[in-house]
Amino acid sequence: MAELFHRKLERTAIGFVIAIIAAASVGGIVEIAPLFTINETVEEAPDLRLYTPLELAGRNIYIREGCYACHSQMIRTLRDEVERYGPYSLAVESKYDRPMLWGSKRTGPDLARVGGKYSDFWHVAHLTNPRDVVPESNMPAYRWLARTGLETEDLGRHLQAQRALGVPYTNAMIANATADAFGQAAPDSPFAAGVTERYGEKTQVSAFDGVVTQLTEMDALVAYLQVLGRLTDAAYSNTAAPQQAPDPTN
Amino acid sequence: MVQQLTTGERQNALIILLFVFVAGVAMAAAGGSDPLGVHGVIVLLFGGALAALVMRSYYEREPTQDRLSHYYDDPIKAGVALTLAWAIFGMFMGVWTAAQLAWPDLAFDAGWSTFGRLRPTHTTGVIFGFGGNALIATSFHVVQRTSRARLAGQVSPWFVLLGFNLFCILAVTGYFMGVTQSKEYAEAEWYADLWLVVVWVTYFVLFLRTLARRKEPHIYVANWYYMAFIVVVAILHIVNNLALPISLGQAKSYTIWAGVQDSMVQWWYGHNAVAFFLTAGFLAMLYYYLPVRAQRPIFSYRLSILSFWGITFFYMWAGSHHLHYTALPHWVQNLGMTFSVMLLVPSWASAGNALLTLNGAWHRVRDDATLRFIFVAAVFYGLSTFEGSFMAIRPVNALSHYTDWTVGHVHAGALGWVAFITFGSLYTLVPSLWKRERMYSPALVEVHFWLAVAGTLIYVFSMWNSGILQGLMWRTYTEEGTLAYSFLDSLVAMYPYYIARAFGGLLFLLGAVVAAYNIWMTVRAVPVAAGRQADVPDSGLAPNTVATPAE
Numbered sequence: 001m002a003e004l005f006h007r008k009l010e011r012t013a014i015g016f017v018i019a020i021i022a023a024a025s026v027g028g029i030v031e032i033a034p035l036f037t038i039n040e041t042v043e044e045a046p047d048l049r050l051y052t053p054l055e056l057a058g059r060n061i062y063i064r065e066g067c068y069a070c071h072s073q074m075i076r077t078l079r080d081e082v083e084r085y086g087p088y089s090l091a092v093e094s095k096y097d098r099p100m101l102w103g104s105k106r107t108g109p110d111l112a113r114v115g116g117k118y119s120d121f122w123h124v125a126h127l128t129n130p131r132d133v134v135p136e137s138n139m140p141a142y143r144w145l146a147r148t149g150l151e152t153e154d155l156g157r158h159l160q161a162q163r164a165l166g167v168p169y170t171n172a173m174i175a176n177a178t179a180d181a182f183g184q185a186a187p188d189s190p191f192a193a194g195v196t197e198r199y200g201e202k203t204q205v206s207a208f209d210g211v212v213t214q215l216t217e218m219d220a221l222v223a224y225l226q227v228l229g230r231l232t233d234a235a236y237s238n239t240a241a242p243q244q245a246p247d248p249t250n
Numbered sequence: 251m252v253q254q255l256t257t258g259e260r261q262n263a264l265i266i267l268l269f270v271f272v273a274g275v276a277m278a279a280a281g282g283s284d285p286l287g288v289h290g291v292i293v294l295l296f297g298g299a300l301a302a303l304v305m306r307s308y309y310e311r312e313p314t315q316d317r318l319s320h321y322y323d324d325p326i327k328a329g330v331a332l333t334l335a336w337a338i339f340g341m342f343m344g345v346w347t348a349a350q351l352a353w354p355d356l357a358f359d360a361g362w363s364t365f366g367r368l369r370p371t372h373t374t375g376v377i378f379g380f381g382g383n384a385l386i387a388t389s390f391h392v393v394q395r396t397s398r399a400r401l402a403g404q405v406s407p408w409f410v411l412l413g414f415n416l417f418c419i420l421a422v423t424g425y426f427m428g429v430t431q432s433k434e435y436a437e438a439e440w441y442a443d444l445w446l447v448v449v450w451v452t453y454f455v456l457f458l459r460t461l462a463r464r465k466e467p468h469i470y471v472a473n474w475y476y477m478a479f480i481v482v483v484a485i486l487h488i489v490n491n492l493a494l495p496i497s498l499g500q501a502k503s504y505t506i507w508a509g510v511q512d513s514m515v516q517w518w519y520g521h522n523a524v525a526f527f528l529t530a531g532f533l534a535m536l537y538y539y540l541p542v543r544a545q546r547p548i549f550s551y552r553l554s555i556l557s558f559w560g561i562t563f564f565y566m567w568a569g570s571h572h573l574h575y576t577a578l579p580h581w582v583q584n585l586g587m588t589f590s591v592m593l594l595v596p597s598w599a600s601a602g603n604a605l606l607t608l609n610g611a612w613h614r615v616r617d618d619a620t621l622r623f624i625f626v627a628a629v630f631y632g633l634s635t636f637e638g639s640f641m642a643i644r645p646v647n648a649l650s651h652y653t654d655w656t657v658g659h660v661h662a663g664a665l666g667w668v669a670f671i672t673f674g675s676l677y678t679l680v681p682s683l684w685k686r687e688r689m690y691s692p693a694l695v696e697v698h699f700w701l702a703v704a705g706t707l708i709y710v711f712s713m714w715n716s717g718i719l720q721g722l723m724w725r726t727y728t729e730e731g732t733l734a735y736s737f738l739d740s741l742v743a744m745y746p747y748y749i750a751r752a753f754g755g756l757l758f759l760l761g762a763v764v765a766a767y768n769i770w771m772t773v774r775a776v777p778v779a780a781g782r783q784a785d786v787p788d789s790g791l792a793p794n795t796v797a798t799p800a801e
Binding site for chain 1: 350351352354355357359360361364365366367369370425428429430431432433434458461462467468469474477478481482485489494495496497500502503504505506507508509510511512513514515516518551552555559562563564565566567568569570572573574575576577578579582585586589648651652653656657724725727733737738741742745748
């Protein structure tokens, strides 16, 4: 019976195509659509702050250089991961991340909570030549970041595109995007105050690469690395016991 | 290529190329010094160079009226050449990146040569460049032969083939410049993605119109898979790549999906790129070139139906197994795991169907390296789909995820299955396409076979070892209840395996170079065989073809 039906189906190309679309659509619809409608999918985090223009620029450099190919930003709900990297990652922590950078491979360690773990100076030395600080490392050296000026003129457009997609950047944030990028990396400049005013007191304002006279890609990338895991405290207040990995010796 | 076109078709081709050229100029003007501007220059050069090629032959003699009673093989021949060129490029990039993991200073002091930028040139080069061109070329061949009809277009097959290659070029040159969406296996930016939609719709229409011309009442099973490949890849590509560019003059865009939803969309795409690009399309090759080469009909028609619809339905649920124990809701993870395990049924139905088809032809498998390529492909298909279902089980995934085991699994599929079936198909296709008696050197096919087997095994075993070792080191505790190894300890333990892996990859690359040489010499130096001339639509199926389903 079923075979007879199929013998008919395979005589019509259009019918066959429609059958393929029907069969192939179900899984995606069932798994993706509810992620937008079920409220528990993304936790509440009232203290969640936005990426500053400099951090967003740094994030885009992280993407451009393919850092995600070797570093995850997703601590799983497994005991060893929580003990190694910190509280497991929550969905809300990447709520505004376009695209998300959870990653799929750890040639290097997870970076979801690397922010604040090392000094700016360490990051600069490490990115300049990883083997200067970690002799066994196989990470590429990113020397040119420190000698490449950061493109800041279009940062307002970046924020605007993000807002169009639902990230709550304000008009003032968009208007001051370029100035804020300078200000965040130049603590003694007149532009610095505006950054904490718009993005919150916890925003790190610092001469990331140690040179305040020029804003470089190194500044942006270090600013981004230093904010990883620090946009909200939600993960620390959520103290549900982490799930344990099965014991392979049993 | 131009000689096969009438004057009217040559004009159409020129108009299309003019559009491409103008689009390139507009991109270059709007982009300026942005990478989009560089891509504009590449597009205008591409359009301009092809236009010059058409112009050069514009006044040559038109084809004779009887061309329509022949199969249209020129685009397939170009597709075979492009397949081999991308194979060597993509595999070379793979060897280079693999070597960088063992010797990190094998890069220049510039962004383009670092691991993060090179990795997508490898993945795109082999998946889309090598795999995609092989799929387009073989689909043009298979759909004509199994339908006993000429392709339903004279310019559109070229548009599909060359347009697809323009996409690949934009993607790969973009990665060198740092243009990437960072979505795995969908890194190309918005304008390249839009272009691919145009190309893909043309491909779909061309394929359906060719099927509509068929002289067989039934659509052969290989074409089911090609259809699923074309249709579903279009859906996946469009949904995953929805994005808002920051301006029309810049390459950078932001995807409309964010956070956890983006993770699900990305892996829904990512896993089904494996399913419908790297599985469905290559199963189509299996269902045609295996029976042709083995000279045996497919073992079971029913198994073909079962496995086809099983794969089409189940695979789409499986993507969330890439996100076990993450912030993705638990219910989605469980669905992904369940369907991944069920997927083993249709997968093994296909693999079993292929192996049982060889029953009665085992002496050919022994003697014929080409058929052995196809045989090994079916075996690796069975092995890696089993491994995939196994790794999708949550507790197994807890160990395997983020480690080299995943990389080993992917390459068991990509080398052992995808590349083996492709080379087996090419060695079957090339002599028949160029109407040669045989390949230039059967001995070199044999050499390629053993290089490929050795390379695959060395690669896969080293990644299994490193992956499982890494996973165990991360979770090992001391008796005091503290983590036994630092991350760095686990990295140091990887180096021997990274060196072995690069060596395995190098052997596989050498095999591809041997294949390219052998195919080149077959076209250049092997005389045309008279018996091959009968391969035309009206003469029934191609000689030796028994590719009809068993009753």
